[in-house]
Amino acid sequence: MISRRYLVRRILLLVTVMWTAASINFFIPKLSPRDPIRERLMLAATQGGRNQTGLEAMVEAYNQQFGLDQPLWKQYLTAMLKVVRFDYGYSISQYPRTVNSIIKDALPWTLGLGLMSILIAFVIGTLLGALLGWPRCPRWLRIFVPASMLTSAVPAFVLGFLLIYLFAFQLKIFPLSGAYSRTATPEWSLEFALDIAKHAFLPACALVLFQLGGQALQMRSLMVMTVGEDYITFAEAKGLRPRRIFARYAVRNAMLPQVTGLVMSLGTFVFSTVLVETLFAYPGLGGLINGSIQVLDYNLLYGITMILVFAVCIATLIVDLIYPLLDPRIRYEKG
Template sequence: MYSLQYLLKRIGLLITVMWTAATINFLIPKLSPRDPIRERLLQAATQGGRNQTGLQQMAEAYSRDFGLDQPLWQQYLNSLLKVVRFDYGYSISQYPRTVNSVILDAMPWTLGLGLVSILIAFVIGTILGALLGWPRSPRWLRFFVPTSMLTSAVPAFVLGFLLIYVFAFQLKLFPLAGAYSRTATPEFSGEFILDVIRHAFLPACALILFQLGGQALQMRSLMVMTTGEDYIIFADAKGLKPRRIFLKYAVRNALLPQVTGLVMSLGTFIFSTVLVETLFAYPGLGGLINGSIQVLDYNLLYGITMILVFAVCIATLIVDLIYPLLDPRIRYGKA
């Protein structure tokens, strides 16, 4: 099913993508003339009413701790070593906490919101698109075609604004922002879980609606092309049951490019998740990215970006490896 040569090629491609992303991530912040450590120290001294004498010495000391006083080539090599070891040092904005600890605190919220949203959107969008593209489906389903076009064209954060205005501000059915109530105690209990679900409902709906429309339209197009194939016409002529033709012949053959489209849209979905989390003040990676950009926390921004790139690369590799399970005609080996 898989050849060693193919696996090595895919792993080599993954390493190349990671190296390219690490290089770009390292170079872009260096184009900024601002000094994040000096700005943080100056802000702390101003807010605390402290004497700014010795600010230069403190900035130099912290620069040595973060390795910012080293030559550019040495900083670049250190950044590559951080990627290999998954150790991104200390957070500038939340010092002395490490970047890994800050990311680990926010990761479960993003995984819970993002993965659940994209899986729900993929399953519902695929089923809906398959029904829309099947000529024997009920006519009333055609109503969802313009609806899907509308939701897929509107950005997720705009949908989030609309949901906040209608369901949180006007109807007051759901909270405006946050992951749980301020008075709630984080614990594994039914009451706390329900509170988390209530807070995650609106951001999840914004992501689901945004992704669902595109998934439905793409699956509909694939089904329209599939139903015109000779094997569908032949199966219908043999007198096979419509349900069997729909599931085993039409949906199964249209599912492979649908999964490919899902992987290709992961980057856009991650960007949308970041914006939605920022809009709803959700304590995930989106809020961390927004905060790290504002305070120039390069280490934290570098760590989050590399983890997201690594996640997309791994997802692409996994989908490549499960293709033969979806379509037995696919073989990764020598002809």
């Protein structure tokens, strides 16, 4: 059971984490000596072959538009209010588009790629690790132990490079980059869905392989410790079927630390997803983050980072609240 007092404490902790992340996210870009408005206007004037007469007036006007002419404390308060309202204003690099509209276009791609990858890696890695840690495990499965060690030690973007070289350059089975073919028309059809799946296969494989090895090794170690517990010996002495002991006694008791490890790795997985999306030119949040850093688009960078922090915090809260379902011994209540 979950008490109201505990739920309030967890929500207050989530708000504190969000406020801290928002503050850090606000002040770090301000440390840069670059002026994104001036750089963008000078680049536009140079590419258009125009002189730079009136540049200072334009810079001042754009600074007023984006609130960059205000004192730092006023900019900070405005940024905090934007976090509460989930409204991050206009993008500096893609003006007059709003940050919310840009994120809205890119977020479904990241959610589809990231969520599917982490769920597949967690399910397969947990099952594989449980089998590897079970004494009656077939010998041929043990070849996955060194393979899991290898994939867990290699970063996701390096795995992405290897997959691109093997399946895109050499075998030419999958496309190099993008989310769908340039000649394809976005529509609700089976052909377009298959085209999306074909483009997402390599980045998804890079993320799954990166996460799967660690999940399998962690579950294997948890199963080895769980198998040595007294209740497992007692269940075997009672003559229970090995399948029941494996599923209901060993795996179920090893799942709680496994879920905890998954939550702790969410931050690393989000960072890996961003790098893999950038590598494959996938139209998700990864490419937006890379572009916003290059042009120092404060508002866009601020909005994307806060969305990612909020997603990790919410996922952590949800997993924390479902712990009692995984282990009935856990009670979030007074007394």
